[in-house]
Amino acid sequence: MKSKLNFFQKVIFAFNIFFAACLLIAYILPFVPPKFSAFLSILNLGLPVFMLINLGFALYWILRLKLHFIVSMLLVLGGYSYVNKIFIFKDKSKEQVKSSLKVMSYNVRLFNEYDWIDIDNVGQKISDFIAEESPDVVAFQDYKRTDGLDMNAFPYSFEKFKTKSSKIGIAIYSKYRILNKGSIDFPNTHNNAIYADILIHNDTLRIYAAHLESLKVIPDVKQLQKENHQKLISRVGKSFMKQQEQARMLAENFEDTDLPKIVCIDMNNTPFSYVANQLLSHNLEDAFIESGQGLGKTFDFDFLPLRIDAILNEKSIENIDFKNYDIRLSDHYPIMASFKLSD
CATH class of the missing domain: 3.60.10.10 (Endonuclease/exonuclease/phosphatase)
Structure with a gap:
């Protein structure tokens, strides 16, 4: 994999860093009272969108054989526990009970x-x-x-x-x-x-x-x-x-x-x-x-x-x-x- 970027890719990576920062903040906000910063709390609503955007950036860098995919990929993988709160990937067996x-x-x-x-x-x-x-x-x-x-x-x-x-x-x-x-x-x-x-x-x-x-x-x-x-x-x-x-x-x-x-x-x-x-x-x-x-x-x-x-x-x-x-x-x-x- 190569690490050197051309001008266009540097612009893309700048946006990548911005949305990576948004996702990181969204991960932290569930532990921060809204009264501390009501404005920042709004970012929490966009957490699933930020995850998808970062996944898109990670795939972009992988297709171009750039190590820059690591930033977004690590953030997306680190947020699995959040994904599990909106989507359950596997079927769960249901217990049969009388009452x-x-x-x-x-x-x-x-x-x-x-x-x-x-x-x-x-x-x-x-x-x-x-x-x-x-x-x-x-x-x-x-x-x-x-x-x-x-x-x-x-x-x-x-x-x-x-x-x-x-x-x-x-x-x-x-x-x-x-x-x-x-x-x-x-x-x-x-x-x-x-x-x-x-x-x-x-x-x-x-x-x-x-x-x-x-x-x-x-x-x-x-x-x-x-x-x-x-x-x-x-x-x-x-x-x-x-x-x-x-x-x-x-x-x-x-x-x-x-x-x-x-x-x-x-x-x-x-x-x-x-x-x-x-x-x-x-x-x-x-x-x-x-x-x-x-x-x-x-x-x-x-x-x-x-x-x-x-x-x-x-x-x-x-x-x-x-x-x-x-x-x-x-x-x-x-x-x-x-x-x-x-x-």
Whole structure:
């Protein structure tokens, strides 16, 4: 291999170093609170893109027999643990059990209240989907009461709206009895988190439905290009800082109970973000990483599939299956995790 570069290749390598630096920063950011630098935190959203760009640079230098491929290749290989949070490369064997608990999480975007998709009776179609998949517990984010929603199979429920006049809320529906319930009540936002202590046979679990601060970004690159970039960066940065505080409040509630926990959450952030690390540090694991397969997409950002919804469970609860669905009835896709119940 040769190391000498011509002028054009020097320009290419300069861009290579820039994107290598971006990827390195993105690797570090999950350990840096957004309040330290909201601007830098935005780079974390681009981590998968930076990895692909660096992989492209590495292949470019390999094809030209240049040792310069080492920079990007080492960075890409060093980020395998991040890739595993959005894509599971191998099929995982599913344990066959007699008794399991199936928990679904779904941001339903107000059941198409504002006709963002050209589909009628979205509430009824979501009801039919849930009936077909037959979860034992369903957690809804971006929830509202709607005539089309039929949840009669779930005799127990807990709805929470931030104000009496607010349409936007969050809800938990359960086939098992709810013994206790409560709300975290995030300040200065419509977003919120609730929990329900559910009696399952002789055990009690705490199930959370959580919705962290939205980034308030239209998932269309052309539309984003029309926005004032400074205002966009400022808005996203403020949302990250709110998410940090909301995750802290949620984690504090974790410490207030000894009950095993399952957290159904729309993070509005990536699984390799600071807030994800903050929550997982409380003896939780990511059900998708444990039992998922393939691409963990839960949201489409134009051409970029994102996994911003997750089901986290206490490590003492055995996760045996995880499903991603490709049903287009919201701007999010539903997910469901299955857990082994004691005999």
